[in-house]
Amino acid sequence: MKALVQVTLKPDVLDPQGKAIQRASASLGYQAVRSVRQGKIFEIDLDVDDEGLARAILDEFCQKLLANPVMEDYEIVLEEDGDTA
Amino acid sequence: MKALVQVTLKPDVLDPQGKAIQRASASLGYQAVRSVRQGKIFEIDLDVDDEGLARAILDEFCQKLLANPVMEDYEIVLEEDGDTA
Amino acid sequence: MKALVQVTLKPDVLDPQGKAIQRASASLGYQAVRSVRQGKIFEIDLDVDDEGLARAILDEFCQKLLANPVMEDYEIVLEEDGDTA
Amino acid sequence: MKALVQVTLKPDVLDPQGKAIQRASASLGYQAVRSVRQGKIFEIDLDVDDEGLARAILDEFCQKLLANPVMEDYEIVLEEDGDTA
Numbered sequence: 001m002k003a004l005v006q007v008t009l010k011p012d013v014l015d016p017q018g019k020a021i022q023r024a025s026a027s028l029g030y031q032a033v034r035s036v037r038q039g040k041i042f043e044i045d046l047d048v049d050d051e052g053l054a055r056a057i058l059d060e061f062c063q064k065l066l067a068n069p070v071m072e073d074y075e076i077v078l079e080e081d082g083d084t085a
Numbered sequence: 086m087k088a089l090v091q092v093t094l095k096p097d098v099l100d101p102q103g104k105a106i107q108r109a110s111a112s113l114g115y116q117a118v119r120s121v122r123q124g125k126i127f128e129i130d131l132d133v134d135d136e137g138l139a140r141a142i143l144d145e146f147c148q149k150l151l152a153n154p155v156m157e158d159y160e161i162v163l164e165e166d167g168d169t170a
Numbered sequence: 171m172k173a174l175v176q177v178t179l180k181p182d183v184l185d186p187q188g189k190a191i192q193r194a195s196a197s198l199g200y201q202a203v204r205s206v207r208q209g210k211i212f213e214i215d216l217d218v219d220d221e222g223l224a225r226a227i228l229d230e231f232c233q234k235l236l237a238n239p240v241m242e243d244y245e246i247v248l249e250e251d252g253d254t255a
Numbered sequence: 256m257k258a259l260v261q262v263t264l265k266p267d268v269l270d271p272q273g274k275a276i277q278r279a280s281a282s283l284g285y286q287a288v289r290s291v292r293q294g295k296i297f298e299i300d301l302d303v304d305d306e307g308l309a310r311a312i313l314d315e316f317c318q319k320l321l322a323n324p325v326m327e328d329y330e331i332v333l334e335e336d337g338d339t340a
Contacts, residue, residue, distance in 0.1 A: 006126055014238045017272070021127070023235075024150055024278035030142055034130040041091055041126040042106070045119040057115055065109055065193075068184045071241065099323045102187070108320075109193035150278075153269045156326065176296055191297070194320055200312055204300040211261055211296040212276070215289040227285055235279055 001046045001054050002079040007067045008039035042066055054078055086131045086139050087164040092152045093124035127151055136163055171216045171224050172249040177237045178209035212236055221248055256301045256309050257334040262322045263294035297321055306333055 009015050018036040025033040044061075048054045055076060062074040094100050103121040110118040129146075133139045140161060147159040179185050188206040195203040214231075218224045225246060232244040264270050273291040280288040299316075303309045310331060317329040 008126070008128065014240060016235055016238055017276075018127070020235045020279040021150055021272075021275045022279075023282045024275040025146060027278040027282045028146075028149060030146065032132045032142060033146070034132050036130075037128040039126040039128065041093070041124040042103070043093065043122040043124065045121075047117045047119050057117060061110060061113075061115065061118070064113060065106055065186055065190045068186055070184060099325060101320050101323055102191075105194040105320045106187075106190045107194075108197040109190040112193040112197045150271055150275045153271055155269060178296070178298065188297070191320055195316060198316075198319060200316065202302045202312060203316070204302050206300075207298040209296040209298065211263070211294040212273070213263065213292040213294065215291075217287045217289050227287060231280060231283075231285065231288070234283060235276055 001048055001051070003044045003046060003054065003058055004077040004079065005042040005044060005058060005062060005066055006039060006075045006077070007042070007062070007072050008037060008074075010071055010073055013071045039072075040066075051078055086133055086136070088129045088131060088139065088143055089162040089164065090127040090129060090143060090147060090151055091124060091160045091162070092127070092147070092157050093122060093159075095156055095158055098156045124157075125151075139163055171218055171221070173214045173216060173224065173228055174247040174249065175212040175214060175228060175232060175236055176209060176245045176247070177212070177232070177242050178207060178244075180241055180243055183241045209242075210236075224248055256303055256306070258299045258301060258309065258313055259332040259334065260297040260299060260313060260317060260321055261294060261330045261332070262297070262317070262327050263292060263329075265326055265328055268326045294327075295321075309333060 015037050018038040022033055022036040046054050046057065048057065055078065058076045063069055067074045100122050103123040107118055107121040131139050133142065140163065143161045148154055152159045185207050188208040192203055192206040216224050216227065218227065225248065228246045233239055237244045270292050273293040277288055277291040301309050301312065303312065313331045318324055322329045
């Protein structure tokens with residue numbers, strides 16, 4: 001089973017890199033870019049068929065290895081693979 | 086209009102950080118994690134209503150500021166906002 | 171004048187990516203790695219000769235674009251260039 | 256023994272994030288910033304006293320977990336700790 005995990009800074013945490021990109025966009029002539037927030041994404045291939053189990057593993061995985069729960073949020077998206085997709 | 090841009094290493098580019106996370110998962114007892122690939126995600130708020138225009142801006146934006154087209158792929162997902170969402 | 175700016179998480183901020191690398195090192199047989207903390211580095215080329223001015227610019231630069239002062243520390247190292255180096 | 260490992264993109268590899276910061280700096284009024292290159296830094300605490308051994312471990316560590324040797328360079332700086340520092 002494949003999964004996508006998105007880790008983003010909590011809304012109240014300052015994101016200087018996103019801010020830099022937003023400012024850079026203005027210098028390229030893109031006045032239309034109101035804000036940019038940068039995060040991380042993880043594409044994970046799991047040797048697990050059961051959706052509940054996959055979610056439980058990924059949840060612990062996020063809390064221990066992928067995100068800092070104090071300042072980051074994470075979102076897990078499971079993707080079906082195989083013939084039934 | 087809000088957009089999500091995912092920037093990931095091309096499949097043939099080595100990803101030492103993803104590899105480190107995959108190895109670390111084994112040390113936590115997660116034998117089920119076959120592979121991990123790390124990428125970047127950008128949440129972008131655009132002052133544009135037209136989907137075609139938004140996509141054109143973001144496409145140029147990706148090529149100039151968000152991704153290195155030689156070694157990274159990017160994917161743009163537009164999200165409706167407003168009352169009709 | 172060239173400068174090196176190091177941006178690191180404050181000591182009390184959890185660093186899941188550094189932790190993942192430390193765990194991964196154990197799985198490679200490196201029991202000797204006690205801890206790993208990951209940060210960012212910026213190599214900056216400035217069109218400024220005066221060291222005080224360079225430092226003032228970089229300081230503001232760090233606070234506005236390179237670091238999140240709430241959770242990150244930064245250190246500026248100026249490197250002489252030219253014949254006298 | 257403590258070590259600092261700097262991982263930077265090879266000079267011929269495009270760095271869109273560094274470029275974004277350089278452009279953003281112009282929008283803040285810093286015309287003096289000629290170029291910015293972004294890299295990663297790792298602060299590593301090793302349970303090893305011998306400098307040669309520390310360097311050998313870190314070298315393998317860089318090649319397997321910290322850097323992508325195809326597109327990144329790395330530099331290892333050992334720092335003495337203890338009473339003699």
